[in-house]
Amino acid sequence: AGAAISSDQSDGQLNFYASGKPVLSYQMNTVQPPEGMDKIYARSGFIHPLYSPNGKVLTDPFPIGHVHQHAVFSAWTRATFKHEVVDFWNQHQGRGTAKHVKLGSVKPNSFEAHLQQVSSKRGPAIAEEWEVKVKELDNAYVIDIEIEQSCATENEVYFHPYHYGGFGLRGSAHWSEEDEAHFEGRMKVLTGDGISDIEESNHTTPRWVAVYGTIEGETAGFVVMDHSSNFRHPQPVRVHPRMPYFVFTPVFKGSFILKPGFTYEANYRIVTFDGEPEAETIEAWYKEYVGKK
Numbered sequence: 001a002g003a004a005i006s007s008d009q010s011d012g013q014l015n016f017y018a019s020g021k022p023v024l025s026y027q028m029n030t031v032q033p034p035e036g037m038d039k040i041y042a043r044s045g046f047i048h049p050l051y052s053p054n055g056k057v058l059t060d061p062f063p064i065g066h067v068h069q070h071a072v073f074s075a076w077t078r079a080t081f082k083h084e085v086v087d088f089w090n091q092h093q094g095r096g097t098a099k100h101v102k103l104g105s106v107k108p109n110s111f112e113a114h115l116q117q118v119s120s121k122r123g124p125a126i127a128e129e130w131e132v133k134v135k136e137l138d139n140a141y142v143i144d145i146e147i148e149q150s151c152a153t154e155n156e157v158y159f160h161p162y163h164y165g166g167f168g169l170r171g172s173a174h175w176s177e178e179d180e181a182h183f184e185g186r187m188k189v190l191t192g193d194g195i196s197d198i199e200e201s202n203h204t205t206p207r208w209v210a211v212y213g214t215i216e217g218e219t220a221g222f223v224v225m226d227h228s229s230n231f232r233h234p235q236p237v238r239v240h241p242r243m244p245y246f247v248f249t250p251v252f253k254g255s256f257i258l259k260p261g262f263t264y265e266a267n268y269r270i271v272t273f274d275g276e277p278e279a280e281t282i283e284a285w286y287k288e289y290v291g292k293k
Contacts, residue, residue: 005109005134014103014111018136023272024050024072024143026113026132028100033062040091045100045115047072047132052220053139054274060170060244065178068092069170069245072270074128074147075117076251077165080158081125088117088126089165096120098128109134116152124152126258137285141272144289149264157258162251163203164238167268169224171244175213178243184214187244188221190277191237192286199241205234208286209246210277220274223282224248227267228290231256 004019012029015022024047033041041062048061048071059071068091075089075098088096096119104112110133117126131146147167151157159165173179175187189198192207201209207228212221226235226248236252248268250256258264269289271282 004136007106007108007111009106014106016109016134018053018134018141021053021055022049022051023134023141026111027061028103028113030099031061033067037062037067038092040094041067043070043073043091043097043099045073045098045113046070047143050143050222050270050272051141052215052222052272052274053141054218054220056172056215056218056220056274058172058215058220058222058272060173060176063170063173063176063179063243063245065176066170066243066245069168071170072145073168073170074098074115074130075165075168076126076159078160078162078251079125080160081119082122082155084119084122086119086122086125089168094120096125104129117149125155125157126150127152137271139273143270143272145268145270147266147268149258150262151258151260154260156260159251159256159258161253161255162249164247164249165251166235166247166249167266168247169211169222169245171211172213172215174215175244184217187211187213189239189246190279192283194279198239201237202239202241203236203252205236207234208282209237209239210282211244211246212273212277213244218274219276220272221277222270222272223277223285225269225271225286225289227269230266231264
């Protein structure tokens with residue numbers, strides 16, 4: 001199946017295709033928010049669009065009401081760097097952001113990217129590397145994301161306990177009640193623990209989380225898997241009760257420190273699909289991902 005994956009670059013983005021159909025785009029250039037939104041929300045270094053096999057756009061890059069959530073992205077919410085509290089997630093606070101720095105290796109089915117999480121006053125705090133691999137399954141696209149973070153300077157970064165922050169995903173505008181022009185129905189959820197109630201799923205520790213809903217009259221969605229090698233696995237997941245976003249957030253379990261010379265590693269698999277999720281199928285995908293028989 002890997003031979004069917006291809007890639008190209010255009011207009012500041014890196015695009016991947018499966019049998020000629022779009023799978024995802026990684027944003028290298030700084031993308032400006034839509035007209036009328038504050039320019040402070042401009043961002044690079046995130047994945048959007050993310051597509052289902054039938055071509056449904058599953059992500060939202062600048063969602064109404066929470067413009068700082070950028071489709072598939074990485075950012076910590078509450079940290080101390082050089083004796084100052086920084087928020088790399090909530091750009092509107094003016095304390096920090098995250099950005100693409102440069103591409104590494106690019107192949108037809110994968111790429112490497114260098115990013116930074118940056119303090120507005122103190123400069124780069126976290127050096128971040130992504131390795132993203134794309135493949136096609138029967139009626140599904142698979143995106144593996146490996147994240148490595150290290151100190152960008154000789155100063156450590158202290159991550160405070162918080163209820164969100166880490167690896168974030170913002171779902172379709174068609175699932176957002178705040179987006180009146182696109183809304184078709186709220187996001188639905190299914191977790192590896194069998195939970196299908198959004199409020200009950202919040203701050204649980206499932207192996208995987210599937211979200212889905214109606215997009216242009218048809219059902220589509222994606223599942224995100226937390227690899228068993230990850231720090232504090234199974235990581236808590238913040239699932240918002242009203243908005244279509246969730247985040248794998250190990251800081252919900254407590255603080256930790258990123259020290260010079262050490263690396264924080266996190267691995268996730270995203271599988272996009274059409275129709276409603278099937279728990280047995282997803283569990284088989286998960287076992288294959290983590291190498292369990």
